[in-house]
Amino acid sequence: SQQGEEDPQALSIQEGENATMNCSYKTSINNLQWYRQNSGRGLVHLILIRSNEREKHSGRLRVTLDTSKKSSSLLITASRAADTASYFCATAARGTNKLIFGTGTLLAVQP
Amino acid sequence: DGGITQSPKYLFRKEGQNVTLSCEQNLNHDAMYWYRQDPGQGLRLIYYSQIVNDFQKGDIAEGYSVSREKKESFPLTVTSAQKNPTAFYLCASTALRGRSTDTQYFGPGTRLTVL
Numbered sequence: 200s201q202q203g204e205e206d207p208q209a210l211s212i213q214e215g216e217n218a219t220m221n222c223s224y225k226t227s228i229n230n231l232q233w234y235r236q237n238s239g240r241g242l243v244h245l246i247l248i249r250s251n252e253r254e255k256h257s258g259r260l261r262v263t264l265d266t267s268k269k270s271s272s273l274l275i276t277a278s279r280a281a282d283t284a285s286y287f288c289a290t291a292a293r294g295t296n297k298l299i300f301g302t303g304t305l306l307a308v309q310p
Numbered sequence: 311d312g313g314i315t316q317s318p319k320y321l322f323r324k325e326g327q328n329v330t331l332s333c334e335q336n337l338n339h340d341a342m343y344w345y346r347q348d349p350g351q352g353l354r355l356i357y358y359s360q361i362v363n364d365f366q367k368g369d370i371a372e373g374y375s376v377s378r379e380k381k382e383s384f385p386l387t388v389t390s391a392q393k394n395p396t397a398f399y400l401c402a403s404t405a406l407r408g409r410s411t412d413t414q415y416f417g418p419g420t421r422l423t424v425l
Contacts, residue, residue, distance in 0.1 A: 203352070232413065241316075241400055241416035242353075287352060289414075296341055296360055296404075296411045297368070300353040 203288045203301025211307045218275040220304040222288030223268075229291045231264055231271050232298065236285045245273075245286075280310045313337070316401050316417035323388070323395070323424050331386045331420045333401035340406045342384035343414065346370060347398040356399075359384055360406060388422065396424045 206221045222231070230249045234242040248255045248264045248271065255262045261274040275282055285305050289298040314335040323329045333342065341360045345353040355368030359378040373392025378384055384403075388395045398421050402414040 230412070234416075239398075239419070239421075241418045242402075242414075244413045244415070247413060291411045296406060297343075297355060297358060298411055298414060299355075300345075302352045 203290055203299060205286075205288060205301040205304045207304060208302070209305045209307070211309065212278060213309050214278060214280055216278055218278050218282070218306055218308070220273045220286055220288075220306070222271045222273070222301050224271075224288075224290045224299075224301075225269065226290075227293050228266075229293045231262075232289045232291070233260075233262060233271075233273050234287045234289060234300075236287065236303075238284075242287065275306075278306075278308045280308050282306060283308045314401060314403055314415050314417040316399075316420050318420060319418065321420055321422045323422060325424060326390045328387055328389050329422065331388070331399055331401075331422070333384045333386065333417060334382055335384075335403045335415075335417075336382060337403055337405070337415060338381070339403035339415070340381070341404050341411065342378070343402040343404075344368075344374070344376065344384070344386045345400045345402065347400060347419075353400060356386065395422055397422060 203224050232247045233245045236242045246257045248262050259276045264271045285303045287303045288301045317332045343358040344356040354370050357376040359365035375387045400419045401417040404414045
């Protein structure tokens with residue numbers, strides 16, 4: 200019962216360009232989180248946005264949340280080769296202590 | 311160092327064998343989770359535990375079992391009943407705040423291969 204669906208599935212850009220990934224979900228949420236996974240490794244938390252927030256920034260990351268459309272986007276500005284990884288959104292539904300993960304976007308940043 | 315550890319990193323199993331994957335955390339987190347990840351896929355929840363001596367099934371619990379005898383430890387057993395156990399297994403933990411989960415912290419994962 201994966202709730203998050205991400206778009207695109209894969210993205211290839213040049214260093215210095217911006218990368219945008221989108222996430223859609225199905226039910227009411229308490230918060231939405233973005234994680235990064237380097238190949239063969241565990242996930243690392245990037246940013247959390249709560250349902251009453253519309254935009255959040257952390258360094259080169261910008262996350263938006265539109266609860267009316269049940270969607271979120273992650274923007275990575277001025278990308279670097281080291282940003283190459285898979286990026287997952289995860290939603291925390293109200294009243295649960297579980298996260299539902301999306302299918303992920305594989306980002307490749309070419310030097 | 312505070313963190314969450316998993317062992318072993320690689321595990322090979324013959325068909326019909328049970329194997330146990332270890333997960334330990336020293337973050338004093340209440341909740342712990344086990345996920346399965348297949349190639350090119352997202353994470354699917356196997357089991358989770360919010361308190362010692364209690365755990366709940368996730369979306370794909372069949373063929374797996376867990377225990378939570380200590381707050382720090384949440385081992386996962388992959389039983390012979392799991393028909394397709396080859397996958398990457400991730401353990402995570404979080405401090406519970408209110409009624410919704412906050413940031414989860416992940417271990418490095420165990421890659422299980424059935425021979």
